[in-house]
Amino acid sequence: MPDRIYNFSAGPATLPYSVLQQAAKDIVNFQDSGMGIVEISHRSPGFAAVIAEAESLLRELLDIPDNYKVLFMQGGASSQFFMVPMNLLAPGKKASYLNTGVWSKKAIAEAKLFGEVLVPYSSETGGFRKVPDPGEYQVDPASEYLYLVSNNTIYGTQYQKMPVAPANVPLVADMSSDFLSRPVDVTKFGLIFAGAQKNLGPAGVTVVIVRDDLLERAPASLPTMLRYQTHADKGSMFNTPPCFSVYMVREVLKWLKNLGGVAAIRDINEEKAAWLYQIIDEMPYYRGHAETASRSRMNVTFNLPTPDLEKKFTAEAASLGMAGLKGHSSVGGCRASIYNAMPQEGVRTLADFMRRFAAANPV
Numbered sequence: 373m374p375d376r377i378y379n380f381s382a383g384p385a386t387l388p389y390s391v392l393q394q395a396a397k398d399i400v401n402f403q404d405s406g407m408g409i410v411e412i413s414h415r416s417p418g419f420a421a422v423i424a425e426a427e428s429l430l431r432e433l434l435d436i437p438d439n440y441k442v443l444f445m446q447g448g449a450s451s452q453f454f455m456v457p458m459n460l461l462a463p464g465k466k467a468s469y470l471n472t473g474v475w476s477k478k479a480i481a482e483a484k485l486f487g488e489v490l491v492p493y494s495s496e497t498g499g500f501r502k503v504p505d506p507g508e509y510q511v512d513p514a515s516e517y518l519y520l521v522s523n524n525t526i527y528g529t530q531y532q533k534m535p536v537a538p539a540n541v542p543l544v545a546d547m548s549s550d551f552l553s554r555p556v557d558v559t560k561f562g563l564i565f566a567g568a569q570k571n572l573g574p575a576g577v578t579v580v581i582v583r584d585d586l587l588e589r590a591p592a593s594l595p596t597m598l599r600y601q602t603h604a605d606k607g608s609m610f611n612t613p614p615c616f617s618v619y620m621v622r623e624v625l626k627w628l629k630n631l632g633g634v635a636a637i638r639d640i641n642e643e644k645a646a647w648l649y650q651i652i653d654e655m656p657y658y659r660g661h662a663e664t665a666s667r668s669r670m671n672v673t674f675n676l677p678t679p680d681l682e683k684k685f686t687a688e689a690a691s692l693g694m695a696g697l698k699g700h701s702s703v704g705g706c707r708a709s710i711y712n713a714m715p716q717e718g719v720r721t722l723a724d725f726m727r728r729f730a731a732a733n734p735v
C-alpha cells in the first residue's frame with residue numbers, strides 16, 4: 373500500500389483498503405452496467421439489491437430482531453438529536469439524558485425544544501473523564517426514554533457496561549463512534565443510531581435501528597420527512613437515499629463479516645487499545661484523559677508533558693505517516709482514533725513511535 377498512510381482521524385475516518393479499491397472500480401462501472409454506482413437510479417434493481425443487502429448484513433451482524441426497523445437516513449447523527457425527541461417525546465412529557473460529553477449536551481439542548489429534560493448524571497464538572505456505573509444515578513420511571521452516548525469520541529470514554537433503564541423506559545443510544553465495534557444486545561434498546569463516518573463508511577448516511585412500537589409515538593403534526601414511520605414504510609426509499617454512502621456501508625459490512633463479525637473485531641479492538649493504554653499506564657510521560665474503567669477502545673486520548681511537546685509529537689508522527697493525532701479542540705492533547713478499519717500494524721507503529729518519542733524528548 374505505497375499510497376496509504378495510517379489515518380488516526382476521529383471522523384471521517386480510515387476505511388478498509390480493500391473496500392476503497394472495490395469502490396474505485398464501482399464508481400466508474402458498477403457490475404458491468406457501463407454506469408457508476410453514483411449514477412444509477414435508486415429505483416434500479418442494482419441499487420435495490422445494494423440497500424437490501426446492507427440491511428440484511430446489519431441484521432445478521434448485530435442479530436437485530438424482526439420487531440426492529442433498520443433505516444438509512446440523512447442529516448448526520450446531529451439530526452437524530454432532534455428527531456429522537458420529535459418522535460418519542462410527547463408534549464408535556466419528560467426524557468432522561470446521561471450527560472457524558474459534547475454530543476450528549478447537544479442532544480440535551482435539542483430535546484429541551486420539545487419537552488422536559490432530566491439529567492440524572494453528568495460528568496461535566498470532572499472534565500468528562502468518565503461514564504457512570506449503573507448504580508450512580510436514578511432514572512425517573514416516568515421518562516419517555518433514557519438517552520446515552522455509548523462512546524464519547526472527543527474525551528475517549530466508553531461504557532463497558534451499558535446503562536439499564538427502569539421497566540418500560542426504552543434506552544436510546546447514540547453509537548456513532550463505536551457502532552459495530554463490539555457485540556450489542558439490541559433487544560435492550562428502543563432506538564440506536566449511528567452516523568456512518570466513524571466506523572461504518574463515509575459521511576452521508578446515518579443508520580437508525582428502532583423498535584416497531586416506538587414508531588407510533590410521533591405526533592400527527594410532525595412533517596413527513598421527520599417521522600421514522602415514513603422511512604420505515606418505504607424501506608428508506610421515501611426519497612432518494614444517499615446511494616453511494618449506503619453502497620459503502622454494504623461493502624464495509626461485507627468486509628466485517630469476512631473478518632468474523634463483531635465478536636472477532638471486538639477482540640482485535642481490545643488488543644489494539646491495550647497496546648496504547650499499556651504505554652499510558654507504564655510511562656508517566658503520557659497522561660490518559662479518561663479514567664481507567666471508562667476508557668474507550670475507539671478513541672485513545674492523552675496528553676504529553678507540555679503543549680509544545682504535543683505539537684512536536686503530532687508533527688513528527690505525521691512526517692512518519694501517522695496522521696490525525698491532534699486532540700479535539702475542547703480537550704487539547706492527542707487522540708488516536710483506532711476504529712475497526714485501523715489495522716493492527718498501524719497501532720503497533722504508533723505504539724513504537726510513542727516509546728521512541730518519549731525517550732528522545734525527555735522533560
Ligand SMILES: *Cc1c(COP(=O)(O)O)cnc(C)c1O
Pocket residue numbers: 383447448449450451475521523524525546547548549567570
Ligand atoms: C461525530 C459524532 C456525532 C455527530 O455526527 P454528525 O454526523 O457530524 O452529525 C454525534 N455523536 C457522536 C458520538 C459522534 O461521534
